[in-house]
Amino acid sequence: MAIFRQLSLGAKAALAAGTVFVSMVVSRSYLAESLEFRAWRCLFRLQLALFANSLMLLGSIYIWRSTISNLRHSPAAESACFQLWKMIVVAFLALAHSSFFTMIFLVAEEPYLFSLVAYTCLGAYVIMLCFLCVLSGMEQACQLLAWRAGRAVGSLDKTRKLALRPALVVVVTTVLSVVGLLNAAQPPAVTTVEVPMHRLHSSMNTLKIVLLSDIHLGPTVGRTKMDMFVRMVNTLEPDVTVIVGDLCDSEASVLRTAVAPLGQLRSRLGTYFVTGNHEYYTSDVSNWFALLMSLNVQPLHNENVRISATGAHSEDDDWICLAGVDDIEANILHYTGHGMDLEKALEGCSPDHPTILLAHQPLAAKRALQARPDINLILSGHTHAGQIFPLNVAAYLLNPFFAGLYQVAESTFVYVSPGTAYYGIPMRLGSRAEITQLILRPAP
Template sequence: MFGFSRLSAEGKVGVATGVVFFSILISRTVLSERVDVGTRASLFRVQFVLFVNSLLLLGSLYIWKRVVTRLCGARHLEPASTWTHRCWRAAVLLFLALAHCSYLSMFYLVDTEPHWLSMLSFSCLGMYVILLFLLVLFGCASRVLQMFSKGSAVTVSDSSRQTVLALMMTALLAMYGLFNAAQPPRVVEVEVPLEKLPTSMDGLKLVLLSDIHLGPTVGRSQLHRIVTMVNQLEPDVVVIVGDLTDSQVTRLRTAAEPLGLLKPRLGSYFATGNHEYYTADVDSWFEFLRSKGIEPLHNSNARVSRPGQTQDWICLAGIDDLEASILRYPGHGMDVQKALSDCSEKYPIVLLAHQPHAAKQALQQRPDINLVLSGHTHAGQFFPLTILAFLVNPYFCGLYSISEHTSIYVTPGTVYYGIPMRIGSHAEITQITLKSA
C-alpha cells in the first residue's frame, strides 16, 4: 500500500489497467461457466469500458501535459492571457471527457438513428487517438534529433511548436476522416476464378457486406442506403460476414428493418462476427434475420443453384466466430467440419469466416475450400490504427491467392465501428463475380 501511494499518477493508472485486464481474463476462464451468458456479456461490457477508459486515462495525462501544462505553463501571465488559458483548459478537459464517455453510449444511446452525443463523443475519441499518436511521434522524433545533435536540449518553444503542429494536423485529419466516412461505400468489383464451378454458375454475382455495426453511430438511414445500393447491383446472392450489430434486437429492431428489402435472386446469408457475441443476443438476431429472408449459417451450409439447374451448385458455408468459443457462448463455437459436412468434393466451396485468423485456421483444416470471405480488419479504418490492424491479422485487405485453387477476400467493411472516421481506407460493398477456372 505504501509503495502504491508513492507511484506517479501514470503508475497508478497503469496498475489499475492491469487489474482490470486481469479481471477480464479471470471472468473469461474461471467464471465463464458459472454464470449465464447474459450476465457474462454484461460483465464483459463493463470490464471493456473500464479497461478502455484506463488506457485512455494514461493517454489523457500525457495529452494534458503536452497540450495544457506546456502551452499554458508561463508563471507571469497577463489577466487576458490567464482568462484565455482557463478557457483552453476547460475546452481540453471537455474534449477528454467526451472521449472517455464514448463507449458509455453503447449502454444508453442506441436507437433507430445515431444520437448527436454519440456522434460527438466518438468523433472526439477519433481525434484523441490521432492527437496522442502525433504527440508521441513528435516527442520521439525530438529525442532522436537530440541524440544526433550532440545532446542539445529541446527548448520549450520547440516543444510548443510541435504541440501546435500536432493540434493543427489532428484537426485537418479529423475533418477529412469524418467527411470520408460519411460518403456512401464504394462498389468494388472483383472477379474470382473458382475451380469446379459448374458452367451454369459461371458469372454468379455475389455481393459481400461486413462490419456494418448497427449501434450508437450507425442507424437505419445508413443501412437503408446500403440496401438500396446492393439492390441496384442486382446480385444473385448477398452474404453478410459478421459484425452486423453492436446491441440487442429489442434496441435495434427498427434500425435493422431495411434488411428485409434486400432482393437477391438466390438468397441472402449471414455468418456471425465477434460483436454479435458481445451482444449476448445471437439467437434473437438469428430469428430476426430469418424473418427478413436472411439465412444464418451457424456452422452450416446451403446449396446455391440457379432455378432449373439444381444439379449444379456451390456449397456456401458459414462458421461461428472465434469469439464464441472464447466467451463459451452456449451452443456456439467455430466448427469447420460441421459447417462443411454436406459439401461435395465435386462442387466448389465458399466459406464465410468473419476473422482472417478464422479463415487461416479453416484452410489448415480443410485445404479443399476454394474461396473464403472475411471482414473484421476494417483495413485499419483510420490511421494510426491501420498499423495495428495490419500487424495482428494474417490477411489485411483485398484478394489473396493462397494456392492454385484457393483464394481469400478480406473486405474493409461496409460502414465503420464506433468512430465515424476513415483515414487511409474506404467503406466498401464488394461485388464478387465467380468465374470458371
C-alpha cells in the same frame, strides 16, 4: 495503500486496467453460470467499457502533459486563454472517454448527437496521441543527432518550443479528423472483383455475390445508413448476398427497427449471415439469429447450404457449397453453443463442387485453409482496412490477410472486405468503406 499512493498516475492507470481485465476473466469463467443472463451481459459490457477507459487513461495523461502540464511555467499560463484551453482539453478527453459508455446507454434506431460527438473525439484522440508520439520521437532523434554532432539543438527557445508543439498537434489533428469525417460520410464504394473458380459449372458462370461486412449498427450507425446499404445492394441485383459478421453492437431488441431495412434486400438465391466478434460482445446472438431469420436472412451457424443457378438447397450437379462458421471469438469467450467448427460447417460439401466459406476474421480464414486447403474461396471482414491511421498499420501487422483479394494457391482465394461502414468512430482515414460485388467465373 501507502504503496499505491506512491505510484505514478500512469502506473495507477495500468494497475486499474489489469484489475478490470482480471475481473472480466473471473466473470466470464466463474460468474456466467451463477448470474442471471441479462445481469451478466450488462456486467460484461460495463467491464469492457471500463477496461478500454483504463487503457485510454494512459494516453490521456500523455496528452495532458504534452498540451497542458509542459506549459504551466510559461508566461501565458495565467492568462484567460490558457484557462479556456485547459477547459477545452478537459472536455475533449472527457467526451473521448465517454464514447464507450454510449455503446451501453445511448443506442437507438438512429445515432444520438452526443454519441457522434463522443466518438468523433475518440477518433481525434487516436490521431492526436499518434502524432504526439511521432513528434516526440522526431524530437528525440534530432537531439541525438545534434548531440553526436556536438552542436546545440534548434534556435527557438524552450518556451516557444513548448507552445509550438501543442499548436502543431491541434492543427494536424483537426485537419486529419475533418478529412476522416468527410471520407466516412460518403456512401461506400462499390468494388467489382472477378474470381476464377475451379469446378464451377457453366450454368453458374457470372454468378454475382455481394459482400457486406462490419456494418456495426450501434451508437453511430443507424437505420438511415442501413437503408442506404440495402438500396445500393438492390441496385446491383445480386444472386447471393452475404454478411460476414459484426452487423451489430447492441441487443436485438434495441436495434430491431434499425436493422429492419435488411428485410427489403432482394437476392435471387438468398441472403446469408455469419457471426463476427461483436455479435458475441452483445451476448445476444440467439435473439439476433431469430430477428435475422424474420427478415429472410439465414444465419450459417457452422453449417452450409447448396447454391445452384436455379435455387438453394439443390440436388443437381451444378451447385456451390456455401458454408459459414461461427467467429473464433466465441471459442475465446466460451460462448455456450457457439465456436468455430469447420468440420461441421463443411459437412456434406463435395470436393467435386466449389466451396465458399464465410469466416469473419482473416485469422479464421488462415486456420480454415490449414485444415482444408481445398476450399476455393473464403470471404472475410474484421480488419476495416485499419479504418483510421495509425490503426491501419496495426491491422496490417496483426492479420494474415489485410484487405482485398489474395490468391493463396492455384485454386484458392481469400477476399477481405474493408467494411461497409465503420466501428464507432465515424471516420475513415487511409481506408474506404466498400460494398463488394464478386463475379464468379470458371477457372481456365
